[in-house]
Amino acid sequence: MWALFLRDLRLSMRAGGGALIGVLFFLAVVAVIPFGVGPDLKLLSLIGPAILWIGALLAALLGLDRLFQHDREDGSLDIMLMQETPMFLTVLVKCLAHWAGTGLPLIIASPVLGLLMNIKGVAMLAVAATLLVGTPAITFIGAVGAAVSVALPRGGVLVSVLVLPLAVPVLIFGVSAVYGAVEDPAPFTPPFLILCAITLFFSVLGPLAASAALRASAD
Amino acid sequence: MRLLAENISVARGGQIFFSGISFSLSSGEALVVSGPNGVGKSTLLRVLAGLLPDAQGAVTLEGGPYETVAEASHYLGHHNGMKPELTVSENLDFWQKFMINEANAQDHRVLSVPDAVAAVGLEGVAHLPFGYLSAGQKRRIAMARLMTSFRPVWILDEPTAALDLASRHMFADLVEDQLEAGGMVIAATHQPLGFEKAQNLVLMPDEDARLSHEDPFADPEAG
Numbered sequence: 001m002w003a004l005f006l007r008d009l010r011l012s013m014r015a016g017g018g019a020l021i022g023v024l025f026f027l028a029v030v031a032v033i034p035f036g037v038g039p040d041l042k043l044l045s046l047i048g049p050a051i052l053w054i055g056a057l058l059a060a061l062l063g064l065d066r067l068f069q070h071d072r073e074d075g076s077l078d079i080m081l082m083q084e085t086p087m088f089l090t091v092l093v094k095c096l097a098h099w100a101g102t103g104l105p106l107i108i109a110s111p112v113l114g115l116l117m118n119i120k121g122v123a124m125l126a127v128a129a130t131l132l133v134g135t136p137a138i139t140f141i142g143a144v145g146a147a148v149s150v151a152l153p154r155g156g157v158l159v160s161v162l163v164l165p166l167a168v169p170v171l172i173f174g175v176s177a178v179y180g181a182v183e184d185p186a187p188f189t190p191p192f193l194i195l196c197a198i199t200l201f202f203s204v205l206g207p208l209a210a211s212a213a214l215r216a217s218a219d
Numbered sequence: 220m221r222l223l224a225e226n227i228s229v230a231r232g233g234q235i236f237f238s239g240i241s242f243s244l245s246s247g248e249a250l251v252v253s254g255p256n257g258v259g260k261s262t263l264l265r266v267l268a269g270l271l272p273d274a275q276g277a278v279t280l281e282g283g284p285y286e287t288v289a290e291a292s293h294y295l296g297h298h299n300g301m302k303p304e305l306t307v308s309e310n311l312d313f314w315q316k317f318m319i320n321e322a323n324a325q326d327h328r329v330l331s332v333p334d335a336v337a338a339v340g341l342e343g344v345a346h347l348p349f350g351y352l353s354a355g356q357k358r359r360i361a362m363a364r365l366m367t368s369f370r371p372v373w374i375l376d377e378p379t380a381a382l383d384l385a386s387r388h389m390f391a392d393l394v395e396d397q398l399e400a401g402g403m404v405i406a407a408t409h410q411p412l413g414f415e416k417a418q419n420l421v422l423m424p425d426e427d428a429r430l431s432h433e434d435p436f437a438d439p440e441a442g
Contacts, residue, residue: 001317002316003312003313003316003317004313004317006313007302007305007309007313010305010309011302011304011305014304014305070302073298074298074299074300074301074302074303075296075297075298075299075300076300076301076302078268078270078294078296078298078300079294079300079314079318080317081269081270081289082268082269082270082289082290082292082294083289083290083317083318084286084290084320215272216272218265218270218271218272
């Protein structure tokens with residue numbers, strides 16, 4: 001299983017992998033906002049955490065269709081389906097590798113992009129922390145969409161559309177936890193813990209549903 | 220060990236591909252599946268490999284530690300299952316670590332990655348990205364995967380399509396070794412594979428499949 005994790009991580013780092021594309025897309029989304037909104041520093045730092053979260057969500061959705069499609073096209077998926085190892089575990093490891101390859105770089109990039117949005121220390125820390133616990137949920141939810149659309153050519157847009165409604169709670173609780181950390185009456189811990197719960201819940205349901213969809217789509 | 224296929228039928232989109240296929244294969248035996256294009260050879264192999272969940276009939280493996288035929292099998296389909304971005308040895312190394320399990324880690328039939336690459340006669344290319352290889356070389360590396368972990372059943376879909384004559388002989392030797400070690404080989408093909416003793420299953424459209432011990436590729440005049 002460790003071998004599968006390393007292989008997928010290596011693939012996302014190599015030329016044509018998803019790691020750099022996601023970060024560049026994130027940069028593009030966040031960098032144009034100040035130009036559109038104008039140089040009002042107060043307004044920017046007010047909407048900044050939400051913009052960072054939206055950017056990270058869209059960037060995370062961008063590479064999801066690659067999760068199983070390449071493995072299906074080159075026949076690797078057939079071999080994985082045949083193994084004694086439960087498919088649930090294989091999908092879980094693939095999701096973790098995908099997150100480490102595309103989600104983690106977004107979190108590392110987020111403090112730098114926070115500078116563009118005039119986000120201060122505590123809020124920046126809160127954005128990074130909520131992204132750290134929230135983005136795995138997007139990958140797990142996305143795995144279901146990727147598995148359902150694996151047989152379709154150019155299923156990328158379909159995956160985003162399928163996954164977006166389910167990913168909205170992640171966005172809501174992520175952003176409200178960040179505002180809880182900055183603004184006084186709003187609490188930080190409850191939305192943060194709900195975010196953790198969403199991630200844990202989908203870390204079980206996502207791979208289960210995705211492996212069932214992959215089995216059914218083998219033809 | 221014995222592989223039993225009973226009454227396999229596949230219908231897709233309301234059309235019956237084939238029905239009522241039964242055969243049994245013992246350790247050390249090979250089955251060559253032949254027939255015209257589109258008759259369902261690949262589909263039959265995918266049923267045997269457990270990759271078509273909605274097929275009718277039963278495929279069982281008797282007398283082994285394996286629960287299903289799928290986990291006892293190596294499947295080499297039309298695709299090679301290798302990543303063009305990774306080098307040949309990275310690809311094989313991954314499959315070895317992914318597929319090997321406690322039951323056969325110590326098996327003497329398992330070759331290390333360099334030995335498996337040498338067994339298909341491609342020592343010089345192990346450090347190259349898989350995508351740089353020619354079609355025939357890719358196929359041979361995909362065959363090297365079969366030797367980096369042990370499975371008693373090999374399911375091969377047109378294994379020799381891109382191979383030159385020398386490589387076909389090399390492939391026949393690999394299959395011979397697998398059969399001598401007590402394994403089984405099921406191959407779909409349009410070309411004679413050069414297996415010495417093999418059952419032949421000929422699929423024909425609109426007819427029942429027939430199982431014979433005659434070689435459909437044998438030269439009629441020579442007989």
